Amino acid sequence: MSQAFLLIFEFFKTGLFAIGGGPATIPFLMEMAAKYPWFTMQELSSMIAISESTPGPIGLNMATYAGFRTLGMFGGIVSTLALVLPSIIVIIIIAKFLEGFQENRIVQAVFKGIRPAVTALIAAAVINMIHVTLFTEEAGKLVPQYKGCILCVVIFALLQWKRLQKLHPAVWFLVAAVVGVVFQF
Amino acid sequence: MVELWNLYVAFFRIGILTFGGGLTMLPMLKYELVEKRKWITEDVLLDCYAIGQCTPGIIAVNTATFVGYKRKGVLGGIVATLGMASPSILIITVVAMFLEAMMSYSVVQHAIMGIRGGVCGLMLNTVYTLAKKSLTKKDQENKLHPDKICVTICAAAFVLAFFTPIPTVVIIVFAAIAGVIIDKMAGGVAA
Structure with a gap:
């Protein structure tokens, strides 16, 4: 029961502070992975892949998945509901009382400060994810897993090509899965 | 009651037909809400999109709450949001159960290790x-x-x-x- 309460608390917090949609939830999920035994940072990278390749907004998919990993079907449902609850409260208040909210000077100033910080938070989370996914620690030294590192760099390089940017992420994950099986990752 | 059910169904459809979320949803929202159902005008949609982007939470959810609230008040906001969240809950639960059962096969493990490398590349690009x-x-x-x-x-x-x-x-x-x-x-x- 206390696990369910913690799950609700963490996802409510994520819903309240993850500004900028899906990817903005990743720093919060990394924090959960570090703090609780619910899921590992390595598992988080496969959760991202599944959330991006299935229908539905990424943020909601990740909440359901993380909740499911922690407490099964019940966990998936309560995490997702906890994630959307702040939105329901905040949006209804804004729609009811705050005409022209998005044009308000202070609101704009606040978001001008938050946006670059969110970029930094996501960058830090991704670097952490790469560290735990593509490197192993042996005798206190970081050893890269060469196959994974090469695949990561190749995909990043290919994504700089405009025509490939339009491909759905699921296509990349399928390619990565086949590469993983063929080259025995 | 019928109106609330329609709200639920409309946002369920939008949720299930959205891959990715955020900005990729805009054409879908425009088709379902502005052109097909004529619930809101395009201006209102862009307005609530702007609000959705400068409020906390998932943009898709914020938009659902806003449109639902405009149509049927607080209850409408809640129902629309639940409609949006239902496909994620259903689909991810099934996929997660399926995957947990498959994890013991070594082929699946290799595939997942490959996918993790791919996710890192994609996230770097994000x-x-x-x-x-x-x-x-x-x-x-x-x-x-x-x-x-x-x-x-x-x-x-x-x-x-x-x-x-x-x-x-x-x-x-x-x-x-x-x-x-x-x-x-x-x-x-x-x-």
Whole structure:
């Protein structure tokens, strides 16, 4: 029961502070992975892949998945509901009382400060994810897993090509899965 | 009652037909809400999209709550949001159960290790694209230049996030305060 309460608390917090949609939830999920035994940072990278390749907004998919990993079907449902609850409260208040909210000077100033910080938070989370996914620690030294590192760099390089940017992420994950099986990752 | 059911169904459809979320949803929302059902005008949709982007939470969810509230009040907002969240809950639960059962096969393990490498590549690109968008400003000739204030905030937030145990929430609150202070200072200079 206390696990369910913690799950609700963490996802409510994520819903309240993850500004900028899906990817903005990743720093919060990394924090959960570090703090609780619910899921590992390595598992988080496969959760991202599944959330991006299935229908539905990424943020909601990740909440359901993380909740499911922690407490099964019940966990998936309560995490997702906890994630959307702040939105329901905040949006209804804004729609009811705050005409022209998005044009308000202070609101704009606040978001001008938050946006670059969110970029930094996501960058830090991704670097952490790469560290735990593509490197192993042996005798206190970081050893890269060469196959994974090469695949990561190749995909990043290919994504700089405009025509490939339009491909759905699921296509990349399928390619990565086949590469993983063929080259025995 | 019928109206509420329609709201639920409409947002269930939008949820199930959305891959990715965020901006990729806009055409879908426009078709379902503006063209097909004529519930809102395109202006209202763009308005609530703007609000969805500068409020906390998932943009798709914020938009659902806003449109639902405009149609049928508080209950409408709740029903529309539940409609949006239902496909995720259903689909991810099934996929997760299926995957847990398959994890013992070595083929699946190799595939997942490959996918993890792929996710890292894709996420690097997400950060790169986001940085280009959020840390630059356009000059009169429409060329992109780094915005010094944004780069400074980003660098400071990165140092705090990466090298200190300060919680994510605290960093976001700091950044919001920094935004207001910078705005006040800029206003003072202009006046």
